[in-house]
Amino acid sequence: MRPISHPDTAQITLADVLYALGDPVRLKIVKTIAQKGEQACRSCGGEDIAKSTLSHHFKILREAGIVHTEKVGTQHLNSLRTDELEAKFPGVLAAVLAAANDIEVCDS
Amino acid sequence: MRPISHPDTAQITLADVLYALGDPVRLKIVKTIAQKGEQACRSCGGEDIAKSTLSHHFKILREAGIVHTEKVGTQHLNSLRTDELEAKFPGVLAAVLAAANDIEVCDS
DNA sequence: AGTATAGTTCCATAAAGTCGAACTATTAAA
DNA sequence: TTTAATAGTTCGACTTTATGGAACTATACT
Numbered sequence A, B: 001m002r003p004i005s006h007p008d009t010a011q012i013t014l015a016d017v018l019y020a021l022g023d024p025v026r027l028k029i030v031k032t033i034a035q036k037g038e039q040a041c042r043s044c045g046g047e048d049i050a051k052s053t054l055s056h057h058f059k060i061l062r063e064a065g066i067v068h069t070e071k072v073g074t075q076h077l078n079s080l081r082t083d084e085l086e087a088k089f090p091g092v093l094a095a096v097l098a099a100a101n102d103i104e105v106c107d108s
Numbered sequence C: 001a002g003t004a005t006a007g008t009t010c011c012a013t014a015a016a017g018t019c020g021a022a023c024t025a026t027t028a029a030a
Numbered sequence D: 001t002t003t004a005a006t007a008g009t010t011c012g013a014c015t016t017t018a019t020g021g022a023a024c025t026a027t028a029c030t
Helices: A014-021 A024-036 A051-064 A082-088 A092-099 B014-021 B024-036 B051-064 B082-088 B092-099
Strands: A067-072 A075-080 B067-072 B075-080
Touching (some): A014 A024, A014 A051, A014 A092, A014 B024, A014 B092, A024 A067, A024 A075, A024 A092, A024 B014, A051 A067, B014 B051, B014 B092, B024 B051, B024 B075, B024 B092, B051 B067, B051 B075
Antiparallel strands (some): A067 A075
């Protein structure tokens, strides 16, 4: 099995990060992880979304450098790369999360 | 001629704003307007981009509530809706602009 | 082994982006 | 007041990206 690849901090771009955050489903996922900590995929995104689509959303978040995915058993645990993002783009993620009031968190 | 329509503050969503900012060309445009003030369209975006595409990018920015477009003669002057965005999503635009170091500004 | 769970990959369809060409609107010049 | 020039939009074709169902892979449990 192919190991999960994540971009190096140097490869993370602002446009990619903002693009990844610019989707209601992904915003909800990110907010959920921020609030509830490391989070399994399935629980996020709501019921009315195909798991192949959800897989795609996590891929976008991963490749943008926003989440780190770790495989544990059958599940993938996702965590925010908060410190790295804060170092590279100070205040961006924090401001976005603070502004995400309307976005509901997954009930897990 | 149809007047240019802009979304009301209440209609602006975080996902739309982030999506609009999540493109290198649009990020460059926004940074340029932020630095140089009200700005005509043509000068932004570089030479290697079709004007129909540029028109599309400004439409995205306008519909997301990021820029206000005003027609003056043959040109369209664009300004950032800084105050409204700051009121609705405090710190977001400021953090993004501050983080946009790698993005070069249009030479006008 | 057999079954269940968690995700990914593949394929087909739907939605967005990109660009050239034609069109509209405004200004300036002849 | 036609004619030309400039600034942008709109249209149509093509390309790219998103979405979801079905089949597949990997791990765990019995």
